[in-house]
Amino acid sequence: MYSRITYVFILLLYLRYHAVLSQKTMPVDNLVQRIKAQVSVTMSSTSNYNVPDTSWDSYNAVDNVYLGDPNTCRCCASTSGTEPPWIQLDLGRIYRVSVIRIFGRSDEANMDQYQDISVYVSNTSLTGTSGMLIYNGNTKNNSHLYELHASSSYLFRYLMIRRSVSSVLTICEIKIVQDTIDLLSLLRKTAITSQSSMFMDNPPYNAIDGIDNYDVDHCNCCSVTQATPSPSWWQVDLRENYTIYVVELYGRSDLDNNNQLQGVKVYACNTSNCSSGSGKFLFTVQKIVNSTHSVHFLNDPVVAQSFGIRLYGNVLTICELILYSDDNICNVGWFGKSCFQRCHCADNKVCNSTTGECQTPLCFPGWVGSACNESCSHGKFGQNCASECHCYNGSSCNNIDGLCSVDHCASGWQGSSCSQGTINAGKVAGITIGGAIVVVCFVIYVCVFKRKNNKGIPYKRVDKMAG
């Protein structure tokens, strides 16, 4: 009986822990069209074939038309063929991207104009040799489409498609699927939540605790207000501005009471307070999908510091608010502006995008600090920098494995990290000589003692013979 209770308890603990650590992402299609005003396209040259009846302008690669005969549709970008060609897309700032789709010509007779390409991405403007290579080869199965999927995310501002030999490059469209991440999962420790009143023990923080459970009566994971004063409100202050693309709002899972979320109005503010209905109105929750939640893709991404949710004449129950953003959201191991700073968190999860603080306070060996970005001090290495290296002449050692930067250890130390003590050669010689003297003295003493005893034996023998 007890073991079954223990098992259930451990299972519940696991589910709760797992829910807290899960990281939600939301793909948003198509970034290029949504930010078109900021996008620019350049090419190594522009074809003049059949111009002006058609157009091969670089802008055709982002005109949102990608099927049809390019000789008449005026929807493809093409180079002249006199140089190793390239086309470059500048998104205006760094974005987090999950999928890149590159469309070639729809007429197979000219497939060679978009085969054998290399795709590079970068945070800085690309030239003929720079950037990170993310694809090299041909389209699959003679398709007119390249579809590149990131294993985690691509993070870049510039994208360049190149061919290595002088030839024509024709690209009919470039589409980009933006990858956004659950912003509050990174800000739980710093965001400030509040609400108009509290029903029983259901505090405002429960609406951002990351727990995938909407059973308000049992999970202790939803925020709940009283019905009065009206309107009921809940708000979160992110403490700085972020760009939000999608809002996902979860209410309670029991059907009878999902009116505690329906009809709520959601606002975004650029100050710390968003509870009064001021700021930018985003949407009203009209109906609850799957009885528990409501998802809103914002047509125009909103830049805001705080979000407020208001409901008139009823209890307001929010089991979870998820804000999807890609602002300054770095890949695992990076943080800071443009994601140029490293964090070395042992949990292998993203660190705080601003401060670098790890979600779990444990660093990889060789690193310490809340962002795990401080290398061990001179002479220290390993987990928590708790080990010491003793390299020759006070030389430094590697902060991770303790390997010395020179071949030799300081006197008295050995091992690859010079952290194992050894016995000094002079001491060894002293101990050896000292030991030898002791042995010699012992031998002499034994000999003298024996000779002395031997002199008395005849008397004893005499005594025995006499007996």
Ligand SMILES: [Ca+2]
């Ligand atoms: Ca096009």
Ligand SMILES: [Ca+2]
């Ligand atoms: Ca919750």
